Amino acid sequence: MVRLRGWPDVPTAARGALDSHLEQMNALGLSIPHDALDTYSQAVDLIAKVDINDAASAEDLDTLVTRTAVGMHMHSQLVLKLLALAQASRSIALYGRALGPRDCPGARRTP
Template sequence: MQLKELSERTGISPASIKFYLREGLLPAGQSVHATRAEYSPQHVSRLELIQALRRVVGLNITQIRNLLKLADDGVPRLELLAAVQRTVLQLDEVGTDDGDVPTQGGDSVVRSRNWPDVPSDARKALNTHLERMTNLGVPVADEVLDAYSQAVDNIAHFDITASTAPDDVNQLILAAAVGMHLHGQLVLKLLALAQASHAIRRYQHDM
């Protein structure tokens, strides 16, 4: 297909497609002659991914370029998913070395849930957050960590199963990034509703 048809199929303007080509987000089409190129279904898939990362997840061009470069370089799937999680959940914005130091709560939750005892951006972020809560005088009790980790362990099982199924790397990133973003928001909304419901049960007679 040519640029016009690619634009029609994706709903993305020719100007935006040319911008993505210049920025290196979209691979060049197969040259037909000096002013014309042919594009494939892979270009459609890549454009759908770019639009979702921008409009749904809210990533900027630099963040998208970094993820797509990893994909195009053929990094292992685990490394790619870690990069998606780090970017989508903003784990790279921890901004402190505190997370490099293990915490009792972080180590305990890894053992109790039988999670792999390996370093990761997610574990660093958890350690940093637990340390911050302790410093603010709001330490997390072991039973609270156990209850929270049990709940999210079940959620994560479904998330990873669903988001890592696609073989196409564009669809893999799309499913993982959108899934992490929207499912994370879903968990927060469900938690808010549960908190409101418990508060209503406890205090509605005082109104």
């Protein structure tokens, strides 16, 4: 993925964590096809570009630190929550509505 995305070929904690995670997935029999990993890496590369550009546009050091530390964490959590919503929505569209809103913890009714 590093070469495919044109990312610097440098050992980092993030790269090590990804390698470890992929090894764990393989050990559990959950290997991910190359095409799927390519799609995931494209999506997160676009997200990373937005996050880094946002942090880089900071007008002062305090704003840079806040955007980097807090903003990127919150953006990451936003992506995970959007992914969960997309997966739930696609599952409902594919398999039908198995549970009603009262049966889903934390579910909110939309107007």
